[in-house]
Amino acid sequence: MSTTEPNGRLTIFDTTLRDGEQSPGISLDAAEKLEIAEQLARLGVDYIEAGFPVASQGDFEAVQGIARGVRGPVIAGLSRTHRTDVDRCWDALRDADRARIHVFISTSPQHMEHMLKMDGAQVIAATRAGVARAREHTDDVEFSPQDATRTPLDFMLEVLAAAVEAGATTLNIPDTVGYGIPWDFGALIQYIRREVTGDYIASVHCHNDLGLATANSLAGVQAGARQVEVCVNGLGERAGNAALEEVVMALAIRPDQFGGLTTAVRTEELARTSRLVSRLTGYPVQYNKAVVGRNAFAHESGIHQHGVLAERTTYEIIDASTVGQVGSQIVLGKHSGRHAFADTLSKMGLVVSGPVLDSAFARFKELADRKVEITDADLEAIVAEELGARIESAFTLEALEVSGGTVGVPRARVVVDCVGTKREAESEGDGMIDAACKALRIATQVDGHLTGFNVSAVTGGVDALGDVIVQLEAQGVRVSGRGVSTDVVEASARAYVNAVNKVLRVRSRTDERSSEIGP
């Protein structure tokens, strides 16, 4: 029996910046990761897994930036069991107020045979060595046996016992391939807690391949796990991880089922956190997503509407305002000044100053001329784009002229500024966006390939802001870029330029993310 008895608090370990960032096409730079980490701190998560420092210089710097800049949550970094990996992880984390090293190794026969090419004794020895080395750096060490749900139980118990002996304080059980079924996974956690002695916290890390990540996580909690690893919007490899917002709200809405266990999450920040992560990753949130989807509190049918108007609880178990899902408010108009603008942003938790504030304000005025209602969601979108563009931008879009339709060939002319030099180019295309991108490719001389394209309207109505996210593959890297405008072709061109700038920033680093791993 574990000597750590259930207490009244569930630890929320957010891995949006590590497992979430492993989603295809997501490539956050250090500034974007820091922005998300700051919002996670505001949200009140207990741990931020900031990345996998050994994976690349970029990952190292991102983890270091968060360890140095973000206060509140404990900052965690992922590490394989190798001594050099562990040391590198610690180098990135050492400036944090509180830091955790998260050591992992695969334990399933499939992984040991096909990837590690190690036998059981070697895996146990590596576990001991890695955890022990981590403990030399910090008292807070987590260990994960990767692909736990497909690992023979006896062997897993041996590995876990070795980890605890070597000093692991949290044992995390990952359902790496999303194979678990709630009752089965809960029984596994219960069994481990009974059989592995020592002073540790049990943790769960569930993937969503069968749509069961949230349920499996909760079954783990019911079985005694006191840490849950989650991602905002359920991001992560393949079908993603358990969604932070779902796990947190299940505990909040059904305290009767979890012995009154609470989290430190400020639920009213959930909707904003979801929007920020969606915007920076380029991953849209589906309308019918639980808790943070735009329909989560919408009622279509007459009787449902009637019911909700008569008494909210007839069809709603969550009050929309408790998760920050409130109707878009009109916050500013075309006559608002710079001070009111900055003030409104800061009330929204968007602290910007200097050139970013200047350019965001300029974009706001330009927008206010074209659009009657400026909502907080519009402001978030503008600031997000300006933040994305703020660092080392090689190119800025100076002018764009396009024409097209069903008659004649779509055509675009662009002017970009490259550190003071104007470059102009023209192109035809299959559509106006295609023409604009081709012209930009000529002007920037960066030969990119668009692999993804997503437009969403920030707010409803014909005068809605178009929020375009493109995924661009160029020079061996894949990045996303974002652009916002009332015109979708202009937004696309802005997103394209934003992505090209990112490619150049990534390429300007000498080393590359060579490999990435994780439970």
Added chain:
Amino acid sequence: MSTTEPNGRLTIFDTTLRDGEQSPGISLDAAEKLEIAEQLARLGVDYIEAGFPVASQGDFEAVQGIARGVRGPVIAGLSRTHRTDVDRCWDALRDADRARIHVFISTSPQHMEHMLKMDGAQVIAATRAGVARAREHTDDVEFSPQDATRTPLDFMLEVLAAAVEAGATTLNIPDTVGYGIPWDFGALIQYIRREVTGDYIASVHCHNDLGLATANSLAGVQAGARQVEVCVNGLGERAGNAALEEVVMALAIRPDQFGGLTTAVRTEELARTSRLVSRLTGYPVQYNKAVVGRNAFAHESGIHQHGVLAERTTYEIIDASTVGQVGSQIVLGKHSGRHAFADTLSKMGLVVSGPVLDSAFARFKELADRKVEITDADLEAIVAEELGARIESAFTLEALEVSGGTVGVPRARVVVDCVGTKREAESEGDGMIDAACKALRIATQVDGHLTGFNVSAVTGGVDALGDVIVQLEAQGVRVSGRGVSTDVVEASARAYVNAVNKVLRVRSRTDERSSEIGP
């Protein structure tokens, strides 16, 4: 104890066309519903809940069309307990090979007090009367106590016993507000099966407000439910219903957890069904959606990719081809003829002929001139748009010219054909799409308000087809329209015209959907 013992088959009751269609902004017309129903039959669901006939003339006709046209699954219709409702439901269903009437009434104190304004005795009497009347029409009658999870147990047992006595053959337990937790909901089903005697099948209907719909459904199955109510892509009120694809794949991947229970679903049709429903409803599927999301089988991290290349099962528990998620294949080029075109469509399960085939082929040739690779997803998109436009279209888009950019004001000129008469209009706008929509508003004289706008690229690459879905509110109705083109502004204009045509079709019916309800 129920006398119906668990057998080897789980009944899949699909309610995409009833509960799914209650999602905000979804408004399928009869032709679209029929198209989805045909695909559901191909997929192999056991039941199709086609709609709620009493809600409106449109709903009635849609149910009737499906009852008359779709073979294979049993066709179900929803009905309140009123005798007139039940009779109207039967009128819509009567031409089906096999038909079920699904009778429901609310049983929770919240619903009885605020909506029904009925006491317990009245609810029980209404249940008896509704079910008995339904049994006069058909031997296959389902009964649902709405908001079951918030209904006091003793009262629910009384209602359920009354329903079975009156002749209900399926008892469906809806977690209407998504309040259930798997172990709790499973225990409820077990309790009901033990306490309610008689010859019936237990069924579950779970909502996803806490992200637990699939898990709760499976917990119900483990507790003895032999029918699961699901929607494709997890559509439905608020955060939606349990996702068909998740429930089906959980059983397929973990037979050990469900005593080898099987479904009749042809899993290789799951991906296509998901795409069709997404396209017709205008609801995008999030990238990281389990089973049918585009990332469900994508691997980003180096080690994961390495693992999967070495041995697929290292990080995948589902083989992508078993759910029809295979890479887009190049199926046709610009030199393909009409016969090859029709042949390819029919191999894809898209049976079109006559004018729809003509116009789809014309669009294909036009597209093949602009785009090198035509994939099956592209073809699906074109055919879907042409099918959407095939009936009683008042307007067709004849010509579009647009210009814009950062210099000057965005402008559009359109020509539409209105039953032989050309109407031309010009407008400026905040963006080119806005300008095009404003010009179309002038030309069609339908004063609409765009409430939603979504663009997705059908396939990757710069020459991707843009698939635009708009949601338009006009003349008191809300519809969605779809347009496909390599140019996003043209696709938007097509979608707008498609939506305007739908508004006119809906308005041409005298009566309106007055109220809609459901578990």
